[in-house]
Amino acid sequence: MNPMKALELHSVFKSFGEITAVNDLSLTVDRGEMYALVGPDGSGKTTTIRMLCGIVKPTSGELRVLGFDVQKQKEEVKKRIGYLSQKFSLYGDLTIDENIEFFAEIHGVYDYKARRNELLEFTRLTPFRDRLAEKLSGGMKQKLALACTLIHTPEIIFLDEPTTGVDPVSRRDFWKVLAALLKTGITIIMTTPYLDEAERCSRVALMDNGNILMADTPANLKKVMNGEVVEIVCSDIRRSFALMKKHHSVKEVQAFGDRLNIVINSSVADMQQILVHLQENMITVNDWRVVKPSLENVFISLLTDRKKV
Amino acid sequence: MNTIEVENLTKRFGDFTAVDRISFDVKQGEIFGFLGANGAGKSTTIRMLCGLLSSTEGIARVGGFDINKEPNKVKENIGYMSQKFSLYEDLTVEENIDFFGRVYGLSDSDLNDRKKWVLDIANLNGRENSITQTLSGGWKQRLALGCAVLHRPRIIFLDEPTSGVDPVMRRKFWELINDLSAEGVTVLVTTHFLEEAEYCNDIILINAGKIIAGGSPKELKQNYIKHPILEVQCSDVVEAMEKIETQSWAVETSIFGTSIHVNVEDEESAKANIRSLLSSHRIDVVNIERITPSLEDVFIYLLEQQTKKT
Numbered sequence: 001m002n003p004m005k006a007l008e009l010h011s012v013f014k015s016f017g018e019i020t021a022v023n024d025l026s027l028t029v030d031r032g033e034m035y036a037l038v039g040p041d042g043s044g045k046t047t048t049i050r051m052l053c054g055i056v057k058p059t060s061g062e063l064r065v066l067g068f069d070v071q072k073q074k075e076e077v078k079k080r081i082g083y084l085s086q087k088f089s090l091y092g093d094l095t096i097d098e099n100i101e102f103f104a105e106i107h108g109v110y111d112y113k114a115r116r117n118e119l120l121e122f123t124r125l126t127p128f129r130d131r132l133a134e135k136l137s138g139g140m141k142q143k144l145a146l147a148c149t150l151i152h153t154p155e156i157i158f159l160d161e162p163t164t165g166v167d168p169v170s171r172r173d174f175w176k177v178l179a180a181l182l183k184t185g186i187t188i189i190m191t192t193p194y195l196d197e198a199e200r201c202s203r204v205a206l207m208d209n210g211n212i213l214m215a216d217t218p219a220n221l222k223k224v225m226n227g228e229v230v231e232i233v234c235s236d237i238r239r240s241f242a243l244m245k246k247h248h249s250v251k252e253v254q255a256f257g258d259r260l261n262i263v264i265n266s267s268v269a270d271m272q273q274i275l276v277h278l279q280e281n282m283i284t285v286n287d288w289r290v291v292k293p294s295l296e297n298v299f300i301s302l303l304t305d306r307k308k309v
Numbered sequence: 310m311n312t313i314e315v316e317n318l319t320k321r322f323g324d325f326t327a328v329d330r331i332s333f334d335v336k337q338g339e340i341f342g343f344l345g346a347n348g349a350g351k352s353t354t355i356r357m358l359c360g361l362l363s364s365t366e367g368i369a370r371v372g373g374f375d376i377n378k379e380p381n382k383v384k385e386n387i388g389y390m391s392q393k394f395s396l397y398e399d400l401t402v403e404e405n406i407d408f409f410g411r412v413y414g415l416s417d418s419d420l421n422d423r424k425k426w427v428l429d430i431a432n433l434n435g436r437e438n439s440i441t442q443t444l445s446g447g448w449k450q451r452l453a454l455g456c457a458v459l460h461r462p463r464i465i466f467l468d469e470p471t472s473g474v475d476p477v478m479r480r481k482f483w484e485l486i487n488d489l490s491a492e493g494v495t496v497l498v499t500t501h502f503l504e505e506a507e508y509c510n511d512i513i514l515i516n517a518g519k520i521i522a523g524g525s526p527k528e529l530k531q532n533y534i535k536h537p538i539l540e541v542q543c544s545d546v547v548e549a550m551e552k553i554e555t556q557s558w559a560v561e562t563s564i565f566g567t568s569i570h571v572n573v574e575d576e577e578s579a580k581a582n583i584r585s586l587l588s589s590h591r592i593d594v595v596n597i598e599r600i601t602p603s604l605e606d607v608f609i610y611l612l613e614q615q616t617k618k619t
Contacts, residue, residue, distance in 0.1 A: 040475040041445040138347055165469075167346045167501045168608055172563070179564045182547050193475045196504045196603070200565050202546075218566040219542070237510075238491040254480065255487050257340060257510040258525045296476055296504075303477060 005067070006031045006156055006187040007052065012061030014047055014210075021047040022058070023210035029203075031155075034178065034188040036198040038299065039207030045191040046086070047210075049158045052189070053083045066155060082154035086161050088145045092134030096125055096144055099133055100151055107152040119147040123177055139170020143177060150181075157181075159190040163197065175200060195295040206299050213302050218295055225293040226301050227251055228267050232260045232278075233287040240283050247277060252300060261291070263301060312337045312464055312495040313358065317367035320353050327353040329518035330367065335511070337463075340486065340496045342509035344608065350518040351499050355466055358497070360384045372464055388462035390453050390470055396441050402428075403437040405456060413460035420459075427455030430485055447478025454485065458494075465489070467498040471505060483508050503605040514608060516615050526604055534602045534610055536560050536572040541583055542595040543569070549592050558582055561609075570600070572610075 007029040014022040022044045029035045037045040050056040051063055054074045063070040065077045090099050100119065104112035120126040123143040128136070133144060142162065149157055163171045178188060190201070198204045198218065205215035214221060234240050241255040244262050249270040252263035264270040267290050278285055293301075313335035320328040328350045335341045345351045356362040358369055360376050360383030368375060374382040396405050406427055410420040428434045431451035441449065450470065458465060467486075471479050486508070490496055498509065506512055506526065513523040522533055543549045550569050554562040558579050561572040573579035580597050587594050602610075 038476075040477050041447060043475075165501070168503055168605055169346045169612055171501070172605075172609055175563065179547070179550065182564075183551065193479075194502060194504070195476055196502075196605075200563075202566060204566075219568075238487060241487060242491070255484075256507045256526065257342075257512075258527050296480075299476060300480065 004031060005029065006033065006065070007189070008062075008064040009048075009052075010062040012048075012051065012063060013059045014044075014051060014056065015059050021210055022051070025061070025211055027205060027212060027215065029187065029189065031187050032182065032185055033203060034182055034190070034201045036201040036204045037189070037191045037207055038193075038195060038198045038204055038295075040303075043207040044210035045207055046160055048207075049083070049160055049189065049191065053081060053158060054078060055083075079152070080155045082149035082152070082157040084145055084149045084157065084159045084162055086164070088149075090133040090141060090145060090148070093132060095130050095132055096120070096136075097129045099144060100148055103148040104151045109152050112151060115151060115153065116147075119150055122180060123147050124173075137170070139166055139173060142166055142170065142174060146174075146177065154186070156187040156189065159188065161191055161193065163192065163194070195299060199295055204295065206302060208303060208306065213306065221295060221298050222293050224302075225298045226305060227263045227265050229291050229293045229297050230262050230264060230267055230271065231289055231291045232262065232285060233258065234260065234278060235284040235286075239281070240278060243278065243281055243283070244274075247274060249274060252297070252304065261297075263297065310337045311335060312339075313341075313369070313371050313497065315358075315367075315369045318354070318357065318364050318369050319366040320350075320357060320362065321365045326518055328357070328364075331515065331518070331520050332367075333513055333520065333523065335495055335497060337495055338490050338493045339511060340490050340498065340509045342506045342512035343497055343499045343515070344503070344506060344512060345499075345515040346612065349515050351515065352468070354515070355468060355497075355499065358383075359387055359389055359466060385460075386462055386464060388457040388460070388465040389468070390457035390465070391468040396449060396453050396456065398442040399440065401438050401440055402433055402444070402452060405441055405452065406459070409456040409459050415460060423459050423461075427452070427459065431455050445478075446474045447482070450474050450478065450482060451485065454482070458489070463493070464495045464497070467496060469499055469501060471500065471502070479505075503603065503608055506604050512604075514611060516612055521615055522607075522611050529604065529607050530602050533607050536574065536610070537576040537579075537599050538602050538606060539571050539573055539576065539579060539583070539597055540565070540600045541569045541571060541587075541597050542567065543587055544593040544595075548590070549587055552586055552590055552592075553583065556582065556586065570606075572606075 005028055009025055009027040012022055012025045039045055051058050052065060054070050054077055066080055068076045070077050100116045120129055125143055192198055203217055206213045237255050240260055244250045244253040249264050250262050254261045275285055311334040316332050317330045318328055319330050343351055357364050357376055358371055360380030363377045371383045372386040376383055406424050471482060486496055500506060511525060513520050546564055546567060546569055550562055550564055553559050553571055558574050559571050563570050576599055583597055584594055
């Protein structure tokens with residue numbers, strides 16, 4: 001037990017009937033981190049978060065939040081955390097102010113007015129405080145939901161896919177609010193299906209089948225990429241895609257609008273024959289270069305390698 | 310050959326102009342990205358192009374048919390799939406396919422052929438009798454796409470098709486879209502996730518009902534971003550960002566994991582400024598390098614320019 005740690009999970013299992021949703025999961029998160037859980041549907045992300053919030057009981061294993069045992073000290077944990085679920089609901093017929101007041105009462109915060117003003121400033125919602133929640137844009141609703149989650153000044157917040165369905169401008173705004181929150185020392189745990197978003201986190205856990213394949217900083221995760229990513233700018237992208245898909249040296253191929261990305265073991269060893277193969281099939285290669293792998297490249301390659309084993 | 314031709318298309322609701330004289334063409338077999346923030350006029354435009362709404366001014370032809378004069382012809386020739394998937398959750402997979410097949414008036418034998426095809430592309434063989442509700446997002450999405458193209462439309466509209474779908478399924482979905490496009494099907498797609506817009510051959514960006522930029526992903530990145538973007542790797546990113554964002558040479562600052570992205574006026578002077586600023590606060594700089602902007606960077610930049618103009 002270490003009160004300096006935000007989260008400590010030891011060999012956590014969770015089964016629903018015959019389905020094992022979380023399978024021997026161990027994980028540590030430091031205070032002040034912005035930590036992402038990333039993985040396919042059904043990989044156990046949401047179940048993990050719900051166990052940490054005390055909503056779902058683990059089948060076995062130990063979960064500690066801020067040093068408190070989630071099973072035995074549930075109330076201690078509840079006071080100190082905030083949870084923004086995928087289905088977080090606001091009251092459409094209440095104003096921004098009233099929604100926050102409502103959540104303050106639920107959490108037993110009676111002296112909430114100063115905190116509410118602070119949160120409205122923080123999320124830049126002050127000018128709209130008298131507007132009904134149903135009249136807000138998607139991005140503003142999301143920020144209001146976040147403000148409600150923060151009313152009792154939690155030390156950790158759990159955000160389950162907070163930016164799904166939010167447009168890019170509002171999303172960037174939301175990330176600014178999160179960055180500002182981090183400065184206050186809060187710990188943020190989030191799930192996202194978008195790996196470019198996970199790159200904004202201090203550490204990322206890649207999950208599959210209820211377990212963590214790998215957890216590290218985005219920069220370190222990219223170093224474990226098995227192979228190299230090569231960007232090819234060429235004619236007839238669709239036909240080149242089909243050719244690359246069948247080529248024995250190509251492990252992965254992705255067709256973008258104006259280029260292809262392929263994953264190969266080594267550009268030095270493999271590129272020559274790939275270029276010849278494309279030329280023989282009347283494809284003009286205008287340019288090619290080795291590019292840095294994205295987190296998505298790393299994740300897909302880890303999942304693929306695992307399935308081969 | 311153009312499958313979609315739009316000329317000065319305008320839609321007004323009372324005093325409000327939702328779509329303001331937009332013009333663009335989409336070539337056959339293209340994957341065309343139609344981007345904009347919420348409320349920019351995307352949905353109104355798509356509804357017009359699907360023959361569901363007539364235009365106030367201007368014309369659009371979809372598959373050769375005038376949206377105002379032959380809206381029913383337009384509807385017959387297109388497929389539409391939205392983020393809400395429009396599947397009946399309480400029906401089985403097969404019942405959903407049958408339902409859409411009958412709506413589109415397919416013959417029994419044709420429906421059987423197409424059902425096989427949908428089950429194949431959606432990888433749902435053996436799950437014909439599963440209740441749709443029990444499928445995960447990625448499976449539902451491919452079933453929805455299959456249902457939307459049962460009648461072999463030459464043009465499909467995808468309205469935020471991958472919202473909330475996981476990375477592995479999303480990649481498979483785009484492979485499917487690429488296959489359709491290779492067969493000559495034209496795809497017009499809206500998305501909030503700009504890394505997905507990279508899959509498009511051509512993109513237009515609309516704001517307040519007007520087109521503000523267009524081109525291939527590469528052209529957009531080369532032509533519109535005037536400020537270099539620097540990636541700064543350093544010891545304490547939160548504190549470093551606090552210091553950098555107040556500087557006059559930092560146009561825009563954001564945290565990316567263990568690094569910071571800063572849009573600057575001038576690359577060389579900014580690099581020197583960042584180093585001296587951070588070292589004066591005892592923050593260790595590991596590396597500073599210029600990076601290629603993402604489409605999201607381009608998009609945000611363009612929208613901010615628009616906001617400044619108004």
